[in-house]
Amino acid sequence: MEILVTGGAGFIGSNIVDALIKAGHQVIIVDNLSSGKKKNINKLAKFYQIDLCQNDLARVFQENKITHVIHHAAQIDVQASIENPLFDARNNILGTLNLLENCREFAVEKVIYASSAAVYGEPDYLPVDEKHPLKIMSGYGISKHTPEHYLKVYQELYGINYTIFRYANVYGPRQDPAGEGGVVSIFVDQMLAGKRPVIFGDGSQSRDFIHVYDIVKANLLALSKGNNLLINLSTESRSSIKELVKYLNKILAFNLKPxxxxxxxxxxxxxxxxxxxxxxILGWQPEYDLLSGLEQTINYYKKLN
Structure with a gap:
């Protein structure tokens, strides 16, 4: 397969690129490097520094025989989506639409799209399944959900298959603690520097933390499975933020009070x-529980220092 990964210099996308190349696929990366990093780019991939909204995106499809697209390029800052909804919509909605137009013109077989649990909002029940009502609370939730509709329409009109993934809270190697980094990378960054982690609220709030390598595995399985379906990716277990700090202290042999x-x-x-x-549907299951996933992640960050 010849696979285009948008956002392939970013946290999740770059890990997917590495796994695809290891599996023997030809990989093309499109990333505007607004949040992705050059150091994450696999040297065996073909790289284009292009914004998805640019007309120049067509050149990527003209110069390659792309059969599948894994779409992770996005504006991911919830606060930015509230403060500047036009910027958010341009990147996440119009950028995706330009991508889909090229997929249509160049007869791409399938698009795998990274949506978000943000589309569910405050849950009515737990665990949240794919039929849960949508109660979107931000422009980001809107801009991640809207492409789901376009994918369904492009499948019906043009026969482009898709799999839509809604991710729980992803963490792991290459996650940037700066900006809209996940709480795991933020805490690891703070604690490795000897700083006390900052918790907003009383710490009883809980999240479903899933390791990026489990996300990668699901994306590779979706190349040949899960056509035209919406699928959650999660561990189906939750840990409180206080428990997260407790695990990190245990692994690091620290006693940093939040x-x-x-x-x-x-x-x-x-x-x-x-x-x-x-x-x-995918024959997938998460391999990392939170403790083993945090150990792997901390070892990765320690090697960087």
């Missing part, structure tokens, strides 16, 4: 996604 600050408005209290569809 600093508590007022809860942030709009933060969801509890979140855990159901993963039965991923297990049944």
């Amino acid at each position: 600093i508590y600050k007022p809860a942030r408005s709009g933060d969801i209290l509890h979140s855990v996604l159901a993963n039965s569809q991923a297990r049944q």
